[in-house]
Amino acid sequence: MGTISHAIAAKVLLPHLPSNRSDGFACPSSRLLRSNLSRTATRTRVFAKVKNQSSEIDFSDPDWKSKFQKDFERRFNIPHLTDIFEDSVPIPSTFCLKMRTPVIEDFAGGYPSDEEWHGYINNNDRVLLKTINYSSSTSAGAECIDPNCTWVEQWVHRAGPREKIYFKPEEVKAAIVTCGGLCPGLNDVIRQIVITLEIYGVKKIVGIPYGYRGFSDKELAEMPLSRRVVQNVHLSGGSLLGVSRGGPTISEIVDSMEERGINMLFVLGGNGTHAGANAIHNECRKRRLKVAVVGVPKTIDNDILLMDKTFGFDTAVEEAQRAINSAYIEAHSAYHGIGIVKLMGRSSGFIAMHASLASGQIDICLIPEVPFQLHGPHGVLQHLKYLIETKGSAVICVAEGAGQDLLEKTNATDASGNAVLGDIGVHIQQEIKKYFREIGIPADSKHIDPTYMIRAVRANASDGILCTVLGQNAVHGAFAGYSGITVGICNTHYVYLPIPEVISYPRLVDPNSRMWHRCLTSTGQPDFF
């Protein structure tokens, strides 16, 4: 009793279970009542789950809380080189802000250190992961461990430069790789990693071209990187290094790293890339290679667990405003105009939800986490008819992963194994056209798909800052001797997290969260089931 397995603990902490709207609430006329019912039912299911874990967490054990905390501490411990190289001797950090120019000389005369400078993070510094003490499991968005929603402090490691480092800068060959789809800010992160590495005194820095593929494709030469090369790269979107999906096996990647003498690897990517980074970290350990593998979460979908947000997300939401505004103008100017804007979000509707909230021009927001029906008395089309009759126009914002149950399945996958989704935006437009034709009401629908335009732009100012901090912290983490970690922002503080904890499943919008309810309040849409 008391030992919580990794996977089980992740489930206990899951903020919500996706509500299964087809399982049964009668549809009372009041949306509020329905929403309350739905919330209660979902909560009941959460605790049914928790109760099922009783063989794992025995809540009647007076010590369950301290056991949980101990287990949490173990899970969130960040792997360190000394776990396998016990004799590693650290040296004083070569990162010191009193010396703001990149170190250009060798360290023959010893490593510089500054006893007086208090700019380092203590290894025992921690950041509080959860900050709300929910008094009840029925509080909006409550994340409870036990049925009483007991307050349990959960601490994670604080990111930043350490006083002692585990790599001699002149012995480092650092590589950066960007994988998956594009995301605003990739170049900003690359730039900061290079700049920070140079401040530590690293001279061998390379970019691996086109994601993991660059490790195996002999035609693709690694790109030497320096402050001079990256100076202005943040001024444009995309990735200086290129990106790709799919690629070589983990063993091939580590073979290639060994051949190239890479002992620090910075991996920018989403869930899939991080699964790869963790596997590379484990393979290096298996081969007893003194290598630090550090991830920087890159996902425009914002679907990495535990973090306030990932870089590029704010920019995506901002850029989406232009498409939404165009859709609004088109719809508003047409007779019975209906605008449809499809935004990215494979399994998480964060961009659609935030873009809808920001614009104030959306009447219907559809996300993957909240099932909906198009047809029937409570369907989207019926509500559109109501909007056309009362307002004269309407705008829908739909996440690409929403309503996939309404489309034909293809079972097709991309090179990384991600499911290829059906086009929900096109489907909704077709159904709108059919429906309004059938009911004899003219409607003029316009579908805008700005997805690739949104993700190719350069980062905005707020993302620029986030990228800067994450890039710098990635380098600090590697020099501090950590590996198999990723960097993030939790409750406005910067942290290091073990990779498996942030990718055990995609972070989803909680349909019981205040944010989703705020979105519903703003759009005024009913539940569509």
Ligand SMILES: Nc1ncnc2c1ncn2[C@@H]1O[C@H](COP(=O)(O)OP(=O)(O)O)[C@@H](O)[C@H]1O
């Ligand atoms: N489970 C996995 N283990 C190892 N590598 C993976 C895994 N899933 C994906 N990858 C690799 O990570 C890279 C990016 O994955 P992908 O899913 O396309 O993007 P993202 O990292 O943004 O989720 C690809 O090269 C893919 O082969």
Ligand SMILES: O=P(O)(O)OC[C@H]1O[C@](O)(COP(=O)(O)O)[C@@H](O)[C@@H]1O
């Ligand atoms: O057409 P591509 O390049 O496969 O990208 C489409 C996918 O990229 C994303 O924007 C983000 O995906 P990743 O996080 O895997 O890079 C998804 O929302 C979308 O499904």
Ligand SMILES: [Mg+2]
């Ligand atoms: Mg992914």
